[in-house]
Amino acid sequence: MIDFKLGKLPLSKDIETKKVLKKLTSAHRALAELKGVVSSIPNQNILINTLGLQEAKDSSAIENIITTHDDIYKAELNLDGFKSLNAKEVQNYISALKKGFELITKQKILTKNNIISIQSELEKNNAGFRKVPGTALKNATTGETVYTPPQDYDTIVDLMTNLEQYINDATMSDFDDLVKMAIIHYQFESIHPFYDGNGRTGRIINVLYLVMNDLLNLPVLYLSRYIIEHKIEYYKLLQEVRETDNWEKWILYILDSVEQISKETIILISKIKALIFEYKNLLRNNYKFYSQDLLNNLFKHPYTKIEFIEKDLGVSRITAAKYLNLLAKDNILKKEKLGTGNYYVNIKLIKILTLEK
Numbered sequence: 001m002i003d004f005k006l007g008k009l010p011l012s013k014d015i016e017t018k019k020v021l022k023k024l025t026s027a028h029r030a031l032a033e034l035k036g037v038v039s040s041i042p043n044q045n046i047l048i049n050t051l052g053l054q055e056a057k058d059s060s061a062i063e064n065i066i067t068t069h070d071d072i073y074k075a076e077l078n079l080d081g082f083k084s085l086n087a088k089e090v091q092n093y094i095s096a097l098k099k100g101f102e103l104i105t106k107q108k109i110l111t112k113n114n115i116i117s118i119q120s121e122l123e124k125n126n127a128g129f130r131k132v133p134g135t136a137l138k139n140a141t142t143g144e145t146v147y148t149p150p151q152d153y154d155t156i157v158d159l160m161t162n163l164e165q166y167i168n169d170a171t172m173s174d175f176d177d178l179v180k181m182a183i184i185h186y187q188f189e190s191i192h193p194f195y196d197g198n199g200r201t202g203r204i205i206n207v208l209y210l211v212m213n214d215l216l217n218l219p220v221l222y223l224s225r226y227i228i229e230h231k232i233e234y235y236k237l238l239q240e241v242r243e244t245d246n247w248e249k250w251i252l253y254i255l256d257s258v259e260q261i262s263k264e265t266i267i268l269i270s271k272i273k274a275l276i277f278e279y280k281n282l283l284r285n286n287y288k289f290y291s292q293d294l295l296n297n298l299f300k301h302p303y304t305k306i307e308f309i310e311k312d313l314g315v316s317r318i319t320a321a322k323y324l325n326l327l328a329k330d331n332i333l334k335k336e337k338l339g340t341g342n343y344y345v346n347i348k349l350i351k352i353l354t355l356e357k
């Protein structure tokens with residue numbers, strides 16, 4: 001382990017090398033296209049839930065909290081018959097993501113306290129920044145300590161205050177926003193301000209930063225799947241910045257993740273969009289009770305239930321049950337039983353979500 005002291009931002013050297021500038025062009029192009037595709041969906045908010053659940057699953061998997069799609073959609077139903085601790089943790093991730101989005105939408109800035117609220121929603125505790133020393137980052141295979149983050153509470157607060165400034169004050173550095181996102185992620189993970197949840201909170205900060213800088217309107221670019229697929233490199237490159245000041249590779253890694261995931265998400269959203277239109281026509285032409293709210297409900301909740309319909313459509317329980325049962329009878333939804341309750345699966349949507357790369 002090298003002796004390393006984490007410095008404050010901004011960086012004093014220029015890290016926008018030729019390779020980085022070249023990669024920035026293609027990453028931005030893909031991201032801009034994603035922003036456009038998202039805007040073309042009639043009710044974009046459904047995507048936060050549907051894609052957010054995917055991300056919650058992937059991001060939690062990096063922390064070895066493994067669930068299936070079936071489990072996370074079941075957990076969202078909150079029915080008595082289903083208990084899974086891991087799925088509950090995944091639910092906490094999505095509420096932390098939504099909370100973060102709400103905070104930046106309202107306040108337009110991402111403060112230290114916002115970050116604490118996000119982590120607290122994720123971990124369901126109020127521990128805040130680390131106060132007791134002893135945290136060290138270890139190599140998962142050998143158990144060897146690779147990096148000791150700041151141990152002292154005042155130092156952590158000081159570095160987080162500096163990071164807060166860097167996140168919110170664009171004049172502190174004229175690097176491209178995607179380069180800044182990579183720097184912010186490195187810096188946050190290196191401060192490692194919490195006892196737990198630093199990785200997941202850091203991944204939420206990434207997407208919020210994109211929204212704050214108008215690179216996206218909604219938090220729908222999730223890098224976790226890329227990180228899972230390139231996990232060893234992820235840890236190695238973070239460590240290389242520290243050990244050899246090798247920023248270029250780290251920045252290129254993040255830019256490549258933005259480009260690849262943008263492209264994949266464009267395909268996914270396009271498929272969802274086509275299915276929304278298919279269902280819209282199908283429902284509008286065949287059911288008197290068609291409404292935009294009903295359509296949105298079926299896409300916001302890949303597994304839906306009577307109470308969701310009651311609430312979203314403002315109808316009685318009996319009416320909601322009648323609608324869902326009719327759609328199930330016509331094979332538009334699949335009715336399943338869980339404990340004493342029923343739920344209804346949008347099978348075509350599930351196919352898109354689960355067959356997705």
Ligand SMILES: Nc1ncnc2c1ncn2[C@@H]1O[C@H](COP(=O)(O)OP(=O)(O)OP(=O)(O)O)[C@@H](O)[C@H]1O
Nearest residue numbers: 062063137147189190195196197198199200238239
């Ligand atoms: N050598 C390193 N340098 C900087 N950051 C590191 C290093 N090794 C790990 N990290 C960061 O620490 C995170 C893990 O921290 P922590 O266990 O608190 O978070 P988590 O959300 O619970 O876990 P995970 O990221 O595995 O989901 C990693 O995701 C990574 O971002």
